[in-house]
Amino acid sequence: AKCGVSAQRIRELAHELRDNRTMIMMGWGPQRAQFGEQPPRMAAALACALGHIGLPGGGFGTHYHYCSGGSLSGIGPSVRGIGSNVKPVLPYKHDGAGTLVIPVARFAECFLNPGESFYYMDKKRTYPEIRMVMWAGGNPFSHQPQTNHLAKAWKKPETVVVTDCFWTPTALNADIVLPACTFFERNDITGIGTYTNDGIVYMKKAIEPMYESKSDYEIYSLLAAKMGCADSFTCGRSEEDWIRVIYQEAAYSRRGFGVTLPDYETFKAEGVILFDKKKNEKPYIAFEDFRNDPQAYPLPTRSGKIEITNEEIQDCHYTDCPSYPVYLEQTEFVRAEDKKYPFALVSAKSAHRLHSQLGGLTKEGEAEPVMVNEENAREKGIVSGDTVIVKNDRGAILAKALVTADIRKDVICVRHGAWYEPKEIDGRSIDVGGCSNTLTPDIPTSRFTCGNVASCGLADVEKYVQAEQKAQKEPL
DSSP states (O other): OOSSSOHHHHHHHHHHHHHSOOEEEOOSSTTSSTTTTHHHHHHHHHHHHHTOTTSTTOEEESOTTSTTTTSOOBSSOOOOOGGGTOOOOOSSOOOSGGGOOOOGGGHHHHHHOTTOEEEETTEEEEOOOOOEEEEESOOHHHHSSSHHHHHHHHTSSSEEEEEESSOOHHHHTOSEEEEBOOGGGSOEEEEEOTTTOOEEEEEOOSSOOOTTOBOHHHHHHHHHHHTTOHHHHHTTOOHHHHHHHHHHHHHHHTTTTTOOOOOHHHHHHHOEEEOOBOOOSSOOOTTHHHHHOTTTSOOSSSSSSOOSSOHHHHTTTOTTSOSSOOOOOOSSSTTOTTOSSSEEEEOOOOTTOBTTBTGGGOOTTOOEEEEEEHHHHHHHTOOTTOEEEEEETTEEEEEEEEEESSSOTTEEEEOTTOOOOEEEETTEEEETTOOGGGSSOOOOSOTTTOOOOOSOOEEEEEEOTTHHHHOOOOOO
16 A cells, blocks of 8 residues: 555565575665655665575675675775865964854755754754855755755855856856866876775876866965965975875885885876785675674674664654654655645656766757656646646746656656756746756755755646747857
8 A cells, every 4th residue: 555566565575585595785766855764774674684684695785886886996005185184274263163064955944044953963953154155066056955945045145156167057156156177177196996996097187277267276275375374275285296195195005015006207107007906715795794703793883783773863752763764654755645736756867967967968948858657648638748847836847748658657757967947937937957956845854864855745747838939048
């Protein structure tokens, strides 16, 4: 009754999982919804119940889709970033307010409601007053839920400064934009592979920075100079000096471990160093040592064991994040009672962009697709290719219908990461860019984690006959 799968099939699946060696491989999508902490916690609890943790081919994992998690890793050193050890000393009194942490999913509420209380992890906290924003390396006008709400909050601080390489919706809404050059226009150093540690690369710039753009390091060095703390920030080093120091630190860190790196000039000329892989006597099995001897190999928990019930969470007494994994029904979901809107919205990843990267490359006049079930489409008189409006109380987006049997009835899918572009059409604001987060609620996954809700909510779809005449994108 809850999930639309028969009780008999669920029982059969449970026995199949138990009777055969089972590895539960978790993606990161289910957690990006209200109560999103529960699915991964329940998956780990299920793996405990099956009893295959620590056995070859059994247990659970969360990183198989991400940078080859679980693969053999190289035996060479890793490289750090500049921020690891640099602590600028400001030439004026600092009251420590910069040590406050606001969960990213709560920053719009922080802008709008300074002084109000909120919960995060195990503490009650207070929103500070934010008068100036420095934003770099992100595009919240695509990734933050309830984008129209964000647009209102974004106007609250006195000054917003955005550093970016591209004219994103976030940059469009900034008071000041500091144009950063791309990695094609600056020198850098990086490791290969988040987990595999395949080697180190000298990233030699292909061209000089275009127009007035500068590297991030130059931008913030110049700002530090204006603030009177340039030497503290840069440690007296140029960009090239830092690359040399980072490489030399890495080279020194593994001497005596059978890995000898060439001198810096040789590395710079070669451009890349590839490491040998660790030679394991046997395949690595997660939790194997713990399974064989939990006393000698305890886990980093209070008990040293896998804890299905967590005392730290229990002490918080949060109804939206109990101490053990539990099924909690979302406020807006496909079986919600008294639904104001008929469809449950999900936001899957797009094959045409990474999060919102490349989201601005949509062809002129081409709307973002919305997947609609065949039966629902017939009821609405919608066929594939129709221009439609997807809407709820939080906003409306322009989309192109994709009628398919690949999505269940009463569910629609608008893929995540399109660029927010509101236009006034027929007396109402419509996001012609098709940003799915225009429709999602700005609520935390729970008070404990305050995670981001980006695939959740109810909406409606209606045919928009005159959209081609009235919703043409205007040039910037």
